[in-house]
Every structure is written in structure tokens, then in C-alpha cells.
Amino acid sequence: MWADSTFLHMFDYKVVYGRRADMLNKPNQVVLTESKARAYFGNENPIGQTMEALSRGNLLLTVSGVIEDVPDNTHLKFDMLVSDATFVDRFDYGEWNWNNHYVYLQLQPGTDPADLEPKFDQMIRKYHEVEEGDKLTERWVAMKVSDIHLQSDYTYETEAPGNARSIQVIQIIALFILIIAWVNYINLTTARAVDRAKEVGLR
Structure with a gap:
């Protein structure tokens, strides 16, 4: 995934190797997740190591950082980040018609x-x-x-989104089950109380 240097300030992933200030701020830099770094470089510190990527020709990337693995409960899944400056260097990025990018903004509290x-x-x-x-x-x-x-259900989603309507249907079904269980409990309790009253009457 392409990202610029502000990405790791916006999203506060724990840094395993490297300095946050040195990551993704130059062309041909890559930041790896911990598991991806281990897969490529074993248990050694990979900062400064180079790796080759195939993207319209060979691309040599220098590892500038390693961060913790991305959690499962996120819409933004990746195992490596390549500096956006690399993208600008290799592609015609001077126009405003690249519409497959996501931009994250940090707003002041209370901003709609x-x-x-x-x-x-x-x-x-x-x-x-x-x-x-x-x-x-x-x-x-x-x-x-x-x-x-x-x-969210827009073009170029990073992964298939969930379905709020499905969640609502499940909630309604769960509510009906609770109501049925409550009614059954009242019926059983009432029936047992009547039987108990008969026993008391016979004694």
C-alpha cells in the first residue's frame, strides 16, 4: 500500500524498529509489519536493508521501519507501506484524476x-x-x-464492507427470541404456582 509520512502519525501503530520521523518521507522507502519483516529477514533488525519489488520494472526499496502487525478488526489491512514519494517518482502524479486514493483527515473536536x-x-x-x-x-x-x-459501500473499497441491515435483522431476531423466552418463563412460573397452590389446598 502507498502512504506518505503523515500516515504513521495519523495512525499510531507501535514501532518495532526504526524512528517514526524517518519513515516514508523519501522515495524508495518501505515500512514492513512485524510478521512480514520476519518472513523476509528473520529475527534480525532489517533497517537499511533493501528489497526488490516488481512494479513496472524492478524497484529497489530500503526498509525504513517495522511496525506491529495490523489488527484483524480494521478496514485498512496491509503488510507493507511504500512511500508515496516513490509513487510520485515513478508515475505521472501531477494531475487530479487519480480517484483511487483514500485521504484521512484529523478534524478538530466538534467538527461535523x-x-x-x-x-x-x-x-x-x-x-x-x-x-x-x-x-x-x-x-x-x-x-x-x-x-x-x-x-461505506463506495468504489475502490479496501475490503468488502459489512452490512448494517443484516446486523439490524439479527438484532430483531434476537429480540423476538428473548420475548418468546420471557413469555415461556412466565407461563411456566404461573403453571408451577397454580400446581403449588393446589398442593397447599390439598394439605
Whole structure:
């Protein structure tokens, strides 16, 4: 996955080897997860080691850091990060038509993400040269990270999202089961109480 140096400041993964400030800030740098580093370099410190990647020709990458493995309960799964500067170096990245990137923003407390979307529209008009009054053919959408798994269903998702409706259906079924169990408990308790009353009456 491509990422710039701010990625590891936005997402506070534990650093195993290297310095966070030195990671992903130059071309041809790579950061590995702990398990991936172990697979390539064993138990030695791999900082400064080079590895070859095949991407439109051979690409030599220098390991600038190792971080902890990514947890399973995340939408953003990767085992290596290649510096975005490498991408800029190798591809024509001067245009604004690369729409398969994710951008993460850290907002001030109390900021409503929806307030950003009109500003996004202004940026699209400016950099895609869309005249005022002309209809936009694309939109940039702000979404909380905590909402991505169940509520995001856009192009170029990093993985298949969950389904909020399925969760709601399961919750409704669980509620019905609880109600049925509660009714059965009341019926059984009432029946036993009646039987007990008869026993007391006979004595």
C-alpha cells in the first residue's frame, strides 16, 4: 500500500524498529509489519536493508521501519507501506484524476464531517476545471472511520464492507427470541404456582 509520512502519525501503530520521523518521507522507502519483516529477514533488525519489488520494472526499496502487525478488526489491512514519494517518482502524479486514493483527515473536536463536503465540491471545481453551474460528475464524501465497516459501500473499497441491515435483522431476531423466552418463563412460573397452590389446598 502507498502512504506518505503523515500516515504513521495519523495512525499510531507501535514501532518495532526504526524512528517514526524517518519513515516514508523519501522515495524508495518501505515500512514492513512485524510478521512480514520476519518472513523476509528473520529475527534480525532489517533497517537499511533493501528489497526488490516488481512494479513496472524492478524497484529497489530500503526498509525504513517495522511496525506491529495490523489488527484483524480494521478496514485498512496491509503488510507493507511504500512511500508515496516513490509513487510520485515513478508515475505521472501531477494531475487530479487519480480517484483511487483514500485521504484521512484529523478534524478538530466538534467538527461535523458533513461541513467539509461543500469545500470538497469547490476543490473539484477548481482542480478539475468544472465551471460554476455545471453538474459535478464525482463527489468526495467525508465519513467517520468508525462508520466505514457498516456504512461505506463506495468504489475502490479496501475490503468488502459489512452490512448494517443484516446486523439490524439479527438484532430483531434476537429480540423476538428473548420475548418468546420471557413469555415461556412466565407461563411456566404461573403453571408451577397454580400446581403449588393446589398442593397447599390439598394439605
